[in-house]
Amino acid sequence: xxxxxxxxxxxxxLGKRYGARWALxxxxxxxxAGRTAALVGPNGxxxxxxxxIAAGLLRPTAGTAEVTGSVGFLxxxxxxxxxxxxxxxxRLTGRLEAAERWDGAYASRLVDEAGIDTERRVGRLTPxxxxxxxxxxxxxxxxxxxxxxxxxxxxxPLARRQVMGMVLAEASGAGTTVLMSSHVIADVExxxxxxxxxxxxxxxxxxxxxxxxxxxxxxxxxxxxxGIPAEAVVLASTAGRxxxxxxxxxxxxxxxxxxxxxxxxxxxxxxxxxxAYLQDANDGGAA
Amino acid sequence: MEFRVERRSxxxxxxxxxxxxKQALRLGTLRVGDQLPTAKTVVExxxxxxxxxxxAYRELERDGLVEAxxxxxxxxxxxxxxxxxxxxxxLRAELESWMRRAAxxxxxxxxxxxxxGDIADKTFGGDRT
Numbered sequence: 001x002x003x004x005x006x007x008x009x010x011x012x013x014l015g016k017r018y019g020a021r022w023a024l025x026x027x028x029x030x031x032x033a034g035r036t037a038a039l040v041g042p043n044g045x046x047x048x049x050x051x052x053i054a055a056g057l058l059r060p061t062a063g064t065a066e067v068t069g070s071v072g073f074l075x076x077x078x079x080x081x082x083x084x085x086x087x088x089x090x091r092l093t094g095r096l097e098a099a100e101r102w103d104g105a106y107a108s109r110l111v112d113e114a115g116i117d118t119e120r121r122v123g124r125l126t127p128x129x130x131x132x133x134x135x136x137x138x139x140x141x142x143x144x145x146x147x148x149x150x151x152x153x154x155x156x157p158l159a160r161r162q163v164m165g166m167v168l169a170e171a172s173g174a175g176t177t178v179l180m181s182s183h184v185i186a187d188v189e190x191x192x193x194x195x196x197x198x199x200x201x202x203x204x205x206x207x208x209x210x211x212x213x214x215x216x217x218x219x220x221x222x223x224x225x226x227g228i229p230a231e232a233v234v235l236a237s238t239a240g241r242x243x244x245x246x247x248x249x250x251x252x253x254x255x256x257x258x259x260x261x262x263x264x265x266x267x268x269x270x271x272x273x274x275x276a277y278l279q280d281a282n283d284g285g286a287a
Numbered sequence: 288m289e290f291r292v293e294r295r296s297x298x299x300x301x302x303x304x305x306x307x308x309k310q311a312l313r314l315g316t317l318r319v320g321d322q323l324p325t326a327k328t329v330v331e332x333x334x335x336x337x338x339x340x341x342x343a344y345r346e347l348e349r350d351g352l353v354e355a356x357x358x359x360x361x362x363x364x365x366x367x368x369x370x371x372x373x374x375x376x377x378l379r380a381e382l383e384s385w386m387r388r389a390a391x392x393x394x395x396x397x398x399x400x401x402x403x404g405d406i407a408d409k410t411f412g413g414d415r416t
Contacts, residue, residue, distance in 0.1 A: 036336060160334075161333070161334045162334075164334035165330055165331040165332060165333065165334040166331065168330045168331075168334060168335075168336065168337060169327045169328075169330040169331040169337075172326075172327070172330065172337040173327060186294065189294070190292065190294065190300055190333075190334065190335040190336065190339065191334055191335060191336055192336065193336050193338055
């Protein structure tokens with residue numbers, strides 16, 4: 001939940017180069033504290049690189065990433081020892097963490113609430129149970145900012161909901177800011193209130209989801225897109241006799257011109273918005 | 288009560304929660320004094336953003352149906368259940384006999400819903416809330 005106190009992550013012209021290839025370039029965005037943000041983009045867009053820089057595990061080649069407060073990072077590999085029992089994993093994490101930051105009782109309670117017997121070995125847990133143990137360990141650090149890299153990858157639908165429900169419920173209770181990457185929009189659509197969209201190593205769109213959706217319209221009309229002002233179009237596509245276009249509301253004539261009066265206009269869904277910005281021809285610059 | 292979220296319905300999620308709560312109030316599964324599930328419980332079960340739950344609860348509060356009590360939770364203060372008056376009982380009995388006639392005339396559930404919806408729209412206007 002938004003508490004309106006400052007910025008959790010501020011990236012300023014952030015760049016990371018591997019050899020000749022820029023994995024991230026000129027990334028600038030702010031994530032207000034208390035938000036639950038989705039970091040979306042195709043594979044190779046720079047999501048993991050951005051999370052690792054924010055976690056302090058990678059050094060940027062250019063620019064800066066400022067993070068306020070303590071950070072918990074959950075890598076996609078989930079970094080658990082498969083031969084350890086859950087209880088041993090909890091104890092080990094307690095030893096590795098700074099004592100003043102580790103809340104072992106809280107981590108144990110989360111594992112318990114997930115109905116996981118702590119005597120079981122990590123390798124014997126289902127992927128969903130393993131994910132919940134990993135989230136419990138990350139939350140046990142009581143982070144101000146929780147970074148999750150594809151936390152739902154390879155989970156079945158029930159486990160996806162359980163893991164996401166756990167993250168959202170615990171983060172909102174503690175006022176934790178969450179930044180989670182995903183390339184499945186349906187997973188984050190109802191969960192996140194903030195969006196950071198990466199494409200080709202650059203931030204294409206970033207902001208509160210409600211405001212972003214308010215700033216765009218989904219227009220439908222006869223094929224050819226007659227009447228849709230070209231300068232407003234993010235992406236237009238034609239199927240059969242119908243053209244659909246995602247447009248920037250601010251670039252539409254106001255009051256509506258006669259040419260657009262025959263078009264059906266709707267507020268887009270998050271998926272409409274994300275798909276348009278992932279496919280539009282403009283590959284550089286921020287929206 | 289337990290909320291369900293239909294992700295592909297096109298109906299905004301907070302509105303789905305509001306509609307389900309009102310339905311429970313009409314059917315009497317939620318009564319005055321009952322506590323709505325905490326936002327945390329709904330979030331854990333449905334994996335939707337906590338702000339969505341709070342928005343739904345605020346809307347129910349604006350409608351005077353529930354009341355948030357600091358530190359305790361959100362409680363039902365008004366029901367939408369039909370008054371159990373003689374007039375209501377008579378209407379119900381008439382409708383039951385009408386429904387039996389519709390069934391024996393070969394109408395199915397969807398036919399009946401369409402017919403009732405049409406007459407209700409004409410009587411009360413198009414507002415379905």
